[in-house]
Amino acid sequence: MVMETVCPAGTPAALRAAVEAGAHSIYCGFADETNARNFPGLNFSREEMAAGVAFAHARGAKVLVAINTYPRAGAAPLWHRAVADAEASGADAVILADPGLLAHAAEHHPGLRRHLSVQAAAANADVINFYADSFGVKRVVLPRVLSVPEIAAINAETDVETEVFVFGGLCVMAEGRCSLSSYATGLSPNMHGVCSPASHVDYAEEGGELAARLGGYTIHRVGKGEPAPYPTLCKGCFTSQGATGHVFEDPVSLNAEQLIPQLAKAGVTALKIEGRQRSRAYVAQVVRNFRAAVDALAAGRPMPEGMLARLSEGQAGTTGAYRKTWR
Amino acid sequence: MELTVGPNQFFWEAPRWAKFYAGLARAPVDRVVLGELVCSKRLPFYQDRLPEAIEVLADAGKEVVLTSLALVTLKRERRMTADLLAMGLEVEVNDLTALAHLPEGVEFSVGPLVNVYNEGTLAWLAARGARRICLPPELPLDSVRVLARAAADLGVSIEVWGHGRLPLAISGRCYHARLHGRTKDNCQFACGDDPDGRAVDTLDGQPFLAVNGVQTLSASTASMAHHVEALAEAGVSALRLSPQSGDFVRLCRLYRDRVAGGMDGEALSAALLPEVAGGALSDGFLNGPCGADWSGGRA
Structure with a gap:
């Protein structure tokens, strides 16, 4: 089984570049405050989303729509509309963090696959299974506070698929719990x-x-x-x-490419690349390298080495919490 | 307006911890939430003092509630969280893991570290048995108003962060240990040196944050001194006072005076200022523009 590569797209051009570079799945969001990369000039209109999904599907790739901020009190319709529009665009799943929004999606869009965003910081098997029981969540994006053995332990105790970050920006706080x-x-x-x-x-x-x-x-x-x-x-x-x-973290970024075999052994389903704010050239190169790595692993070939170091924000790479001494 | 004393965020030695809770029996507060919020490694140091503290507080007529950890990852922490209900007290959920362990139908309260940002989440929690929710400190007054109205319809009481260094972030990494060149597993309990957290200043020497083990706090102490009336009008029924060093019983009395109308916001903040670590107050999350701001005389 080839590990799934989940790749960022901040623009339709980046989506097409990622698909052409071999991404299994693309994640992206609408151009408003419903997603956690609400930067000027980024993200998708409704038309762009539908076109992006059609482009990806025609080439065998999936599109996951991140609707992973916490809806503002009194303004839930904006987030509800985003979920409905993601479904209408043909997206393969939505990535949600807020329990209220998860409950809404489970009730009103039962056929739309639900992933739990890293912004929910679900960090153990008990709470992951609870999200699955309560909202039918099929996959969880794990917070960047766990070591590889802890991820393996989680996978041993849940049927929910796990997705982990392997490259790009690194939150050092539990995501979704930082103000x-x-x-x-x-x-x-x-x-x-x-x-x-x-x-x-x-x-x-x-x-x-x-x-x-x-x-x-x-x-x-x-x-x-x-x-x-x-x-x-x-x-x-x-x-x-x-x-x-640097009291909290040095200006490093995450690069866990050398841990891919261990993550596979730990039962991880999908590898996520951070960087919806990145250029399509960057996205294409990172995707190509990670796709080569998971293909090599599946074929029993050795991992390509050090392929991405120079893309790491011009800085040192870290394997973050995946190695316990990071803590 | 009721007063709740939140769980102590800091690591105090057992005698100090016990003295603090014995003293709280005399404080004019309605509820006390205790137990370990921040780091599971701390609990063994004062765990055997919990039953007596609970008894003294309950005898003094306080409602006593037990907090969950803020971030549950390790096996030991999952077990700790699963065992909370066995203490026979109401549980305050500060990580949804605790809710996963509460049987349906058991009433509980929700602490400020659970993301309750909107009516949908509030209604879901109410349906699960939430009877009181302390909102995340980040919320502006407009959101507080909307949520308090929704909560009233569901029979849920709303509390807000009334006083204390703000819990801004929680991490897998221990910053206290890192500042001492250690890792979390070999922390040697460095956080015990700083009873109100360790100050972290900007490169201009401006007070900014404070680290408290795996937790990051604001350097300023948030205070709702100027907003008691606005919060009451919004439908908020309790203020949360977060433990700090110094004469905390006196601090509770000051807030009691304030909510009873015997003191205005100016007088309260003047009385608080010399008492708080770092010597600065903030209330900017409520009215903006940013969390660190202080409305000063403006109410």
């Missing part, structure tokens, strides 16, 4: 589908250094000419009791 961004900027992943938004970023030259601020908080300072990292809160530089450093 650092709205504390500093008023905009959050859960409510607005954004984290550390560009609208609140400010760079300033000060005394030969470049300071990067988010919401007025200085969380990077580099010498002139050095590349200035984007001020994502949990990758920022801070001072605590006289020591300065």
Whole structure:
């Protein structure tokens, strides 16, 4: 059985590029606050979604629609419409996080497959089985807080398929349970589908250094000419009791390509690549490499080595929580 | 307006922990939620003190509730969560794993770390037996109003985060251990050194966050000092006060005075300011623009 590659598309062009590069499944969202990558210029209109689904289906690929923010009180119809429109577009599944929205989808769209978003941070077999019993969830995207043996233990205790992140941006907090961004900027992943938004970023030259601020908080300072990292809160530089450093996480990104055989052994169904905000060229290259890796694994050939290091945000890669010492 | 004391977020030594809860018996509060919220490694240090604390508080007429962990991953944590109901107290669900272990029909309450953002989720929880929900601190007043109205129709009481450093994030990684160059498994309980969390400042030296083991808190202490009337009008029936070091019983009395109308928001915040770690208050999640903001004199 070949592991499924689940690949990001922020635009119709990226969707087509991912399909042509060999993606088994594409995930994407509508251009509004119903999805957790609600960035300017990204995502799909209703027409683009239907066309994207038709394009993917014609080439044997699936489309999963992320509707994974938490509906705003009093505004549920916007999210309900997104679920209905995803079904109408012919999508193969919706990726949801909010229990109220899951209940709605299970009741009104029983034929539409439901995946549990990473934003629900379901981190053990008990709660995963509970989501399956309550809402008929068929697959869970695991939060990035688990080690490979823990993932294996989960798979041993559930029939729900598991999907794990293997490449791209890395949340260090349990997803869907972090309001650092709205504390500093008023905009959050859960409510607005954004984290550390560009609208609140400010760079300033000060005394030969470049300071990067988010919401007025200085969380990077580099010498002139050095590349200035984007001020994502949990990758920022801070001072605590006289020591300065990356308190939460270094500016690294996830690269678990070498763990693919172990993840397969752990019973993982699908490998997810982060990056709906990425260019189609980037998406195509990452997809091609991961498709080659899962095909090699299925055929019993050795894994291609170090294929993606240079795509990792120009930074060091990490295997994150998959190795227990990360904690 | 009722007052609830939320679970202590910090790691205090057992004697300090026990003294805190013995003292709370004298505090003018209606409910006390206790137990371990943040890290399962802490519980063994004070677990044997729980029964006495529960008894003293119950004898003093407080409603006593037991919290679940905020993030359940390990086998030991799943067992801990499954065993909560056996204590014979109401359970406050702070991770839906706890709900998975509650038989249908058992009433429970929901803590601020469960994502209740809308009426659909509220109705689903109410149907499962929720009788009280403390909303996520991130919610603006408009959402609080909508949810309180929906809750009233379902017979559910709504509580909001009234006082305390804000629980902004929870992780698999222990930041206290990381700051000491250790891993979570070898943490040596570094979080015990900081009874209100460890300050994390910006590169400009501006207070910003505080780490508390696997949890990240705000540096500022959130306070609803200026919003008691607005919240009551919105249909909120309780404020949650989160434990901190210092004279917490006095702090409870100040809030009691405030909700009883004996004190205004200005007077309360002036009295609180010298008492809170980091020396700053915030209430921006309620009225914006961002969580760290403080409405000061504006009410």
